[in-house]
Amino acid sequence: MLIKNYANVPGNVCNLYFKNLLLSNQFILSFLMKKKSSATLKDIAKQLGLSTSTVSRALNNHxxxxxxxxxxxEKVAKELNYQPNIFAKGFRSHRTRIIGVVVPKISHYYTSTILEGILETAELNGYRVIISESKNNFEKQIEMLNTMIQFGVEGILLCLTRRTKDVKDILSVLDRIPLVLFDKVSSKIPCTQVIIDDKQSAYNAVEHLINIGKKRIAIFKETENSFNSEKRFEGYLQALKDNNIPIDEKLILSTEDISLKQGKRLTNIVLTLKQKPDAIFAITDSCAIGVIKTLKKFNIKIPENIGVVGFSNSFNSTIIEPNLTTIDQPGNKMGKTAVKYLIEEIENDSLSYKTIELRTSLIVRASSFKAS
Structure with a gap:
């Protein structure tokens, strides 16, 4: 559960991200590995000739x-470098003020911006955060949820893995502590969910391509069991329908891993079509960047011959040439919103569940717009 790979975390969030994640890891380790030199209440009591209960009450300002x-x-506790056992204190007070977070992949740019918002808001409200990575593995996701409960977290923020089909274990967690889903969610789980307006975002992206004269617009999406992908696909279909553009099944391509590599592969496929697309909408930036790389390899002019739009406004979208037109997702705001509602549910048992939909914006760049 400890976080090891920071290599791909963007520079603009590194300072806060590293600081808090390392603190989270140290926080966990402090309870897993009790050092022989750690002072206890008994040590303080023995040195002062007091009872442990008196020392405990003194440190808790009774x-x-x-x-x-x-x-x-307090003086002797400081001299002995005494650190209170927060878990033990939590068991006595029934409060640990710890929040668990489980995400598919920590190094993903968008995820890092969400985590930044979570950490900032949790700290402002007096909560610690334990972060874990499921690696998009369903079994590991369940293992991490159970581990979070063993650590005594008061609530969990969860971004589902791509392969989450059976939700009974998640419903079991929900029966025990508050749980809020964010980004990748499921209608099968009755809890508060924080999402972006995926359908409208995709609609805006496709309509933008139509407005610049594109008629044969391909979409690269995920295969199935992805809430985000299906909503974006719905937006794509709706935009075509509203603009009286016929749907061509050959222009709808799906892959399980919507990555840069798959963007390249799917682009090679559509380029073999007798009637090639004049635009490609990829539901992730990484996939869209794979599209651009392949088009450039074949000397296809972007956006004159084929326009390209991605999704997420990642750091790499401004590095690739031409710069990528994309949907900007409010990751920091999503993190702040998710943890805000989780804390409300932790502290107010009677709150009802709700779905919070955050708005996005279309960032138009050179991959779909040629300056005159």
């Missing part, structure tokens, strides 16, 4: 302990 004793206990 009114029945006189100020002088409190100062003395």
């Amino acid at each position: 009114t029945d302990i006189n100020p002088e004793t409190k100062k003395l206990v």
Whole structure:
């Protein structure tokens, strides 16, 4: 569960990201590996000739302990480098103020911006955060959820893996503690969910291509069991329908891993068509960048011959040439919103579930717009 790979985390979020994630890891390790030199309440009590209960009350600022004793206990605790066991304290008070977060892939740019928002808001509200990566593996996702509960988290923020079909284990978690889904969600799970307006976003992207004169627009999407992909596909279909453009099944291509590599592969496929597309809408930036690389390899002019639009406004969208037109997702806002609603549910048992849909914006760049 400890986070090891930071290589692909974007520079603009590194400082806060590293600081908090490393703190999260140290926080976990401090409970997994108790050092022999760690001072205990008994050590402080023995040195002062007091009972452990008196020392405990003094460190917790109880009114029945006189100020002088409190100062003395705090002084010795500092000298011995005493660190309170938050889990033990949590078990006594029934509060740990720890939130668990499970995501498919930590190094993904968009995920890193979501985590930034989560960490900032959680800290402002006095909560610690434990972050784990499911690696888009369903079994590992369930393992991580159960581990989070063992750590005593008060609530969990979950971004589902691509292969999440059976939700009974997630419903079991929901029966025990508050759980909020974000980004990749499921209608099968009755909980608060924070998403973007995927359908409208895709509609805007495709309509933009239509407005610049494109008529044969291909879409590269995920195969199945992806809430985001299906919503974006719905937006694509709706935009074509509203503009009286016939749907060509040959221009609808699906892949399980919507990556740069697959973007290249799918582009090679559509370029073999007798009637080639004049635009390609890829539901991720990485896939769209694979599209651009392949088109450039065959010296196909972008956007004159084929326009390209991606989704997420990743860091790489401004590096690739031509710069990629894309949908900008409010990752930081999603993280802040998700943790805000989770904390509300932790602290108010009677809150009802809701779906919060965040708006996106279309960023037009050179891959779909040729300056005159």
